[in-house]
Amino acid sequence: MPDLIALYKSKLRGFLNQASQQLYENKLKVTVISISAIVLWAVIFIFFYRSLIFLRTFEEIGNIVVIYFLGLFFFALGIMLVISNAIINYSSLYRSSESAYLFSLPVPAGKIFIYRITESLLFSSWAFLFLGSPFLIALGIHYSSGWTYYLYLVLFSAVFIILPALVGGLISIIIARFLPHRQKTVLILSIAVIFLIGVCFVSEITRLEGRTITFIISGMKDFLERLSFAQNPILPSHWITRGILSATSDASESPFFFLLLLSWALFLGLLSYQTASLFYLDGYSLVASSTRSKNYPAVSYFDRVSSIILRFLSPASRLIVIKDIKTLFRDPSQWSQMLIFFGLLTIYFINIKNVPYINLREGMWQYLVSSLNLLATTLTLATFTTRFIYPQISLEGRKFWIIGMMPIRRKEIFYSKFIFALSGAIIITLPLIFISSYQVEVPSGMMFQQLYFGLIICLGLSSIAVSVGVLYPNFKEDNPSKIISGFGGTLCLVLSLLYLLTIVVIGSIPGHLYYVLGRINSNTFSILQIISTVLISFGAVIVTIISIRFGLKSIERIEI
Amino acid sequence: MLELKEVTKYYGNKLAVERLTLHIPDGTLFAFIGPNGAGKTTTVKMLAGLLKPSSGEIIINGKNIINNSLEIKKIISYIPDQPFLYEKLSGKEFLNFIGQIYHLPEETLESQIARYVELFQMSEYIHQLIESYSLGMKQKLVIASSLLHHPRLLIVDEPLVGLDPANVRIVKQLFRQLVKEGITIFMSTHILSIAEEIADMIGVIHQGRLIAQGSFSQLKSLKKTSPSGGNLEDVFLLLCEECQT
Numbered sequence: 001m002p003d004l005i006a007l008y009k010s011k012l013r014g015f016l017n018q019a020s021q022q023l024y025e026n027k028l029k030v031t032v033i034s035i036s037a038i039v040l041w042a043v044i045f046i047f048f049y050r051s052l053i054f055l056r057t058f059e060e061i062g063n064i065v066v067i068y069f070l071g072l073f074f075f076a077l078g079i080m081l082v083i084s085n086a087i088i089n090y091s092s093l094y095r096s097s098e099s100a101y102l103f104s105l106p107v108p109a110g111k112i113f114i115y116r117i118t119e120s121l122l123f124s125s126w127a128f129l130f131l132g133s134p135f136l137i138a139l140g141i142h143y144s145s146g147w148t149y150y151l152y153l154v155l156f157s158a159v160f161i162i163l164p165a166l167v168g169g170l171i172s173i174i175i176a177r178f179l180p181h182r183q184k185t186v187l188i189l190s191i192a193v194i195f196l197i198g199v200c201f202v203s204e205i206t207r208l209e210g211r212t213i214t215f216i217i218s219g220m221k222d223f224l225e226r227l228s229f230a231q232n233p234i235l236p237s238h239w240i241t242r243g244i245l246s247a248t249s250d251a252s253e254s255p256f257f258f259l260l261l262l263s264w265a266l267f268l269g270l271l272s273y274q275t276a277s278l279f280y281l282d283g284y285s286l287v288a289s290s291t292r293s294k295n296y297p298a299v300s301y302f303d304r305v306s307s308i309i310l311r312f313l314s315p316a317s318r319l320i321v322i323k324d325i326k327t328l329f330r331d332p333s334q335w336s337q338m339l340i341f342f343g344l345l346t347i348y349f350i351n352i353k354n355v356p357y358i359n360l361r362e363g364m365w366q367y368l369v370s371s372l373n374l375l376a377t378t379l380t381l382a383t384f385t386t387r388f389i390y391p392q393i394s395l396e397g398r399k400f401w402i403i404g405m406m407p408i409r410r411k412e413i414f415y416s417k418f419i420f421a422l423s424g425a426i427i428i429t430l431p432l433i434f435i436s437s438y439q440v441e442v443p444s445g446m447m448f449q450q451l452y453f454g455l456i457i458c459l460g461l462s463s464i465a466v467s468v469g470v471l472y473p474n475f476k477e478d479n480p481s482k483i484i485s486g487f488g489g490t491l492c493l494v495l496s497l498l499y500l501l502t503i504v505v506i507g508s509i510p511g512h513l514y515y516v517l518g519r520i521n522s523n524t525f526s527i528l529q530i531i532s533t534v535l536i537s538f539g540a541v542i543v544t545i546i547s548i549r550f551g552l553k554s555i556e557r558i559e560i
Numbered sequence: 561m562l563e564l565k566e567v568t569k570y571y572g573n574k575l576a577v578e579r580l581t582l583h584i585p586d587g588t589l590f591a592f593i594g595p596n597g598a599g600k601t602t603t604v605k606m607l608a609g610l611l612k613p614s615s616g617e618i619i620i621n622g623k624n625i626i627n628n629s630l631e632i633k634k635i636i637s638y639i640p641d642q643p644f645l646y647e648k649l650s651g652k653e654f655l656n657f658i659g660q661i662y663h664l665p666e667e668t669l670e671s672q673i674a675r676y677v678e679l680f681q682m683s684e685y686i687h688q689l690i691e692s693y694s695l696g697m698k699q700k701l702v703i704a705s706s707l708l709h710h711p712r713l714l715i716v717d718e719p720l721v722g723l724d725p726a727n728v729r730i731v732k733q734l735f736r737q738l739v740k741e742g743i744t745i746f747m748s749t750h751i752l753s754i755a756e757e758i759a760d761m762i763g764v765i766h767q768g769r770l771i772a773q774g775s776f777s778q779l780k781s782l783k784k785t786s787p788s789g790g791n792l793e794d795v796f797l798l799l800c801e802e803c804q805t
């Protein structure tokens with residue numbers, strides 16, 4: 001135990017040193033990030049609080065929706081945390097220089113494992129704590145819960161995030177020990193399995209039952225029934241849902257479900273500790289001893305095709321873009337999550353016509369569904385530009401001198417990163433928005449508007465991610481998950497979400513007034529649409545120009 | 561102190577170290593030299609317990625490293641070629657951390673830290689964050705941290721990289737002093753002049769195989785390089801050339 005305490009103490013000391021250093025050296029940066037984070041938190045809180053008030057108007061069904069939503073929220077969160085913990089843990093347990101260093105010290109492998117997964121747990125779960133807390137606090141206020149609710153909220157959340165971290169850690173240990181040369185195969189198979197589960201889920205909720213009915217309560221109940229898998233009593237997501245819901249009133253069930261969750265956390269903790277004690281060092285040695293023997297041709301087919309497509313770029317910029325694409329695609333752990341999420345969105349959009357509870361021939365539903373689809377696509381895009389584009393400059397790391405010393409201007413390096421980000425974002429986002437609009441059969445004007453909004457969102461998000469990446473690079477870290485968990489990553493996510501939400505909100509006002517509330521006529525609607533589109537375009541151009549100017553200034557100042 | 565018996569290591573299908581056998585007695589400075597990719601770092605990592613041999617045995621202080629890794633790690637120290645440091649800790653905090661990991665009593669730890677801070681002239685910056693250190697400053701800190709617990713075996717991979725001439729001399733003298741105190745040092749290096757100057761025994765590894773070992777004079781007698789006898793570089797290059805042919 002003393003060595004585990006010494007490890008945690010050193011990590012805490014390092015964190016405190018870093019925090020005080022940031023507060024001392026970058027007061028403005030810390031203030032801007034803190035204020036932006038508080039504003040974003042407040043916006044999410046208000047959104048959820050207003051949604052809960054809206055749901056209350058449906059009385060019985062409103063409460064059921066909250067229960068199902070909470071169950072689904074924790075179910076999806078649990079799965080995502082297991083995936084991200086498994087990926088982060090693998091890299092942190094087997095690929096980091098810190099793990100190698102710790103193995104040279106007289107610290108048992110089980111303790112190194114516990115120490116390392118604690119770090120991964122914090123890296124993978126901060127987003128849940130930041131984005132999930134507004135909803136859960138809004139729930140407590142909505143139900144006028146007492147202080148015990150908030151106490152249970154903290155206890156349940158703390159124990160709940162431990163479970164996926166332990167499961168992810170166990171998965172990493174087993175893969176490294178028993179399949180050390182099959183990491184890519186395991187990853188691809190896992191993606192396939194998760195994808196299939198997702199496809200089953202999407203097809204289940206969009207299954208046509210030979211009728212097209214309007215949004216009625218019985219239809220909603222039927223719909224919710226299909227989400228009942230998240231309420232399965234053997235799932236930890238069910239335990240936390242029941243425990244938290246009980247805490248909103250008399251908390252009679254909360255102690256039982258909390259202890260149930262805690263007992264599993266302790267059991268998995270013991271199991272993973274013992275497994276790590278047995279297999280971690282062996283697995284480390286096996287992974288370190290595995291080599292990649294594949295030969296890559298000096299100039300591949302991909303290089304030739306990319307060179308033709310990217311002909312509009314200067315030769316140096318083209319080379320940087322091709323290098324970035326190759327680097328990204330040769331590491332499946334980097335893009336696998338993107339594939340799952342965008343793949344599932346595609347399947348969902350293709351099947352959207354089959355959702356039996358909404359009438360897509362009604363203008364209101366066409367507008368609502370296509371707008372929500374746009375929001376879902378671009379929200380996913382915002383998380384991925386933060387995840388993949390923001391760390392691009394940081395990932396150059398100490399190798400930045402290679403491109404820094406090239407006989408090209410640094411602004412070309414910046415623009416090549418920007419082009420890489422923008423093309424990727426457009427290739428993913430616009431076809432999805434088109435599929436959604438086509439399937440929902442929106443009028444062509446609305447489709448073009450959605451595509452236009454998608455395009456300028458891509459433009460803004462790419463410029464924000466590249467520029468913040470240049471403004472706040474972290475050249476000392478080679479793990480992207482850790483890079484995005486720092487100040488810069490948080491700022492990038494917060495700015496991206498604020499930008500995106502601003503565009504979607506302004507863009508939705510005319511449609512909301514016309515289709516949903518029916519307060520304006522078609523002429524006023526058209527005028528408001530033009531005004532909102534002009535406003536959005538103006539805002540997007542300003543944001544893009546400011547971001548790019550900041551980025552260009554900063555890249556000139558980068559010193560390694 | 562250190563014994564390797566027929567140690568072999570594969571990376572996938574690639575043979576990195578082949579049937580390496582060594583016996584290094586207590587209080588010996590053993591220099592391990594070889595060209596790039598010869599298997600030096602792999603051997604060092606196996607000695608430090610980071611890699612397991614594909615076959616063969618590594619015995620440290622009479623115990624097999626595979627079965628007694630934790631016990632052995634308490635009496636050895638490993639300095640890698642690219643040492644890891646907690647950049648957001650100060651040098652003093654890092655040394656305290658290492659002392660706590662090795663369960664050193666507070667008084668011993670303080671006196672040891674004071675000794676090495678003075679020896680390596682680190683007092684000016686020991687309370688600053690490690691991230692602000694130069695390569696040489698970091699290297700001195702790593703060497704100091706590795707000696708805090710009085711290891712019986714010191715395994716070092718390129719220990720003098722980044723050090724200025726004054727500190728190179730300090731480290732050379734320190735290593736000789738440690739050897740006099742009975743500590744065994746296994747040093748992998750590319751700097752042949754250092755190996756020639758301070759090593760008691762030298763092992764030459766080439767393409768995973770130990771091609772020669774002994775004191776410098778023994779190695780010199782193996783290969784007649786020039787009328788004056790030549791230096792370790794001449795001997796080393798001749799040995800490697802012979803192996804290639």
